[in-house]
Amino acid sequence: MSLPSSLKPCLLLLFLCLLNVSTIKSKPLTQETVLFGAKFPALYVIGDSLVDSGNNNHLETIAKSNFPPYGSDFEGGKPTGRFSNGKTIADYIAIYYGLPLVPAYMELSEEQKNNTSTGINYASASCGILPGTGKQVGKCLSMSVQVDLFKETIDKNLKKKFKTQSELSKHLAESLFMTAIGINDYSFFYNKTIDANDFATKLLHEFLIQIKRLHGLGARKFFINNLKPLGCYPNIIAHTVPRGSCDDDLNLAVALYNAKLRRSLSHMKQKFSKTSFLYSDYFNFMLGLRGPSSNHASSNLMNSTSPCCPSVYDGGVLTGCRANSSSCKMPNTHIFFDPFHPTQLANFMYAIGCFQERKICHVVRD
Numbered sequence: 001m002s003l004p005s006s007l008k009p010c011l012l013l014l015f016l017c018l019l020n021v022s023t024i025k026s027k028p029l030t031q032e033t034v035l036f037g038a039k040f041p042a043l044y045v046i047g048d049s050l051v052d053s054g055n056n057n058h059l060e061t062i063a064k065s066n067f068p069p070y071g072s073d074f075e076g077g078k079p080t081g082r083f084s085n086g087k088t089i090a091d092y093i094a095i096y097y098g099l100p101l102v103p104a105y106m107e108l109s110e111e112q113k114n115n116t117s118t119g120i121n122y123a124s125a126s127c128g129i130l131p132g133t134g135k136q137v138g139k140c141l142s143m144s145v146q147v148d149l150f151k152e153t154i155d156k157n158l159k160k161k162f163k164t165q166s167e168l169s170k171h172l173a174e175s176l177f178m179t180a181i182g183i184n185d186y187s188f189f190y191n192k193t194i195d196a197n198d199f200a201t202k203l204l205h206e207f208l209i210q211i212k213r214l215h216g217l218g219a220r221k222f223f224i225n226n227l228k229p230l231g232c233y234p235n236i237i238a239h240t241v242p243r244g245s246c247d248d249d250l251n252l253a254v255a256l257y258n259a260k261l262r263r264s265l266s267h268m269k270q271k272f273s274k275t276s277f278l279y280s281d282y283f284n285f286m287l288g289l290r291g292p293s294s295n296h297a298s299s300n301l302m303n304s305t306s307p308c309c310p311s312v313y314d315g316g317v318l319t320g321c322r323a324n325s326s327s328c329k330m331p332n333t334h335i336f337f338d339p340f341h342p343t344q345l346a347n348f349m350y351a352i353g354c355f356q357e358r359k360i361c362h363v364v365r366d
């Protein structure tokens with residue numbers, strides 16, 4: 001998959017919006033249109049740095065991105081705490097569904113929380129599904145805490161916004177709940193001495209507990225992203241032999257989790273009536289961007305091995321972009337903005353692949 005580097009994401013964005021309108025109008029209400037063509041009143045986001053929109057700005061941690069060059073292409077070039085030069089996949093999903101970009105929970109005042117019914121983002125960089133994940137680098141909101149905060153949003157804010165219980169239930173049942181979380185559990189706790197199957201089973205068990213909690217709170221529509229091919233990310237391939245090749249064992253371990261996740265969602269679909277799941281194959285999307293060969297992305301016009309910044313790895317210690325780093329002049333000629341996160345253009349291509357081509361995202365059937 002390749003795009004000319006001169007392609008302007010903003011023009012494509014316009015196209016994406018038009019596409020959305022035409023999808024909504026024509027089709028009958030099938031499983032397909034329930035998730036692809038629907039109008040959702042709100043988007044609630046549970047996740048990690050892939051979709052954090054500013055929560056970590058307010059937490060004591062080194063996992064932050066609220067300084068330049070982050071955000072250089074975001075609405076006038078302002079860093080927001082998004083780990084990219086521009087929009088995240090959560091932003092593109094909101095745009096596709098005609099919703100405002102979802103504000104970070106920690107950025108909202110109590111008054112704003114009382115007045116927000118189009119969705120809140122609880123995602124927190126460095127965190128994961130297991131409670132210990134990410135705590136090595138500072139504070140963050142693990143998945144169970146994110147669900148706790150969502151429950152608090154219902155009890156303190158949404159119950160006030162919606163006059164009756166049935167109005168509130170309707171809002172929750174019609175809203176979209178997106179998740180993108182779990183890869184940091186691999187980053188911090190998985191290694192070759194651990195049984196990949198056991199690890200995946202345990203992690204998925206914890207993930208499903210939180211999905212069931214969300215269901216118990218009234219969520220009925222889920223947009224579940226699987227886990228990225230961590231073994232091909234710049235922070236990993238800087239250490240592989242030969243340098244730049246993917247860590248296939250790590251990718252296999254993650255793929256095992258993804259396969260189990262996919263099956264579990266089918267089972268859940270059978271168990272829960274009136275519940276829909278959209279499964280997004282983020283793993284294969286990112287592998288596809290890397291190109292057909294696992295060592296060289298020769299046909300690809302985007303640089304798929306080196307992040308935009310830092311341009312040079314600092315003695316093997318891989319950090320994100322340094323503040324005011326000037327190394328990253330043309331972010332959208334890269335797939336990765338920093339060693340852990342994609343550029344806006346990669347995120348935009350995800351939206352095209354998911355919503356237009358429908359290659360990445362699939363409705364889960366029972």
Ligand SMILES: *[C@@H]1O[C@H](CO)[C@@H](O)[C@H](O)[C@H]1NC(C)=O
Nearest residue numbers: 110111114155156157159160
């Ligand atoms: C928000 O709503 C709660 C009630 O749900 C109320 O106690 C609180 O004072 C409100 N806060 C603001 C700032 O309006």
Ligand SMILES: *[C@@H]1O[C@H](CO)[C@@H](O)[C@H](O)[C@H]1NC(C)=O
Nearest residue numbers: 111112113114115116117118
């Ligand atoms: C509440 O939200 C509405 C619509 O988003 C906005 O027009 C209004 O100014 C907000 N009110 C407060 C008190 O924030």
Ligand SMILES: *[C@@H]1O[C@H](CO)[C@@H](O)[C@H](O)[C@H]1NC(C)=O
Nearest residue numbers: 188189190191192193194195
């Ligand atoms: C692998 O992970 C386990 C559990 O987190 C840890 O106890 C062990 O020291 C790790 N081994 C290596 C080689 O890093």
Ligand SMILES: *[C@@H]1O[C@H](CO)[C@@H](O)[C@H](O)[C@H]1NC(C)=O
Nearest residue numbers: 297298302303304305306311
């Ligand atoms: C990617 O960028 C790095 C650093 O700027 C450069 O060394 C490398 O050759 C580039 N790779 C490709 C395939 O363009």
Ligand SMILES: *[C@@H]1O[C@H](CO)[C@@H](O)[C@H](O)[C@H]1NC(C)=O
Nearest residue numbers: 066067068069322323324325
């Ligand atoms: C980065 O640049 C901005 C704007 O020029 C400045 O306010 C900030 O202090 C700089 N940060 C660092 C760490 O140099």
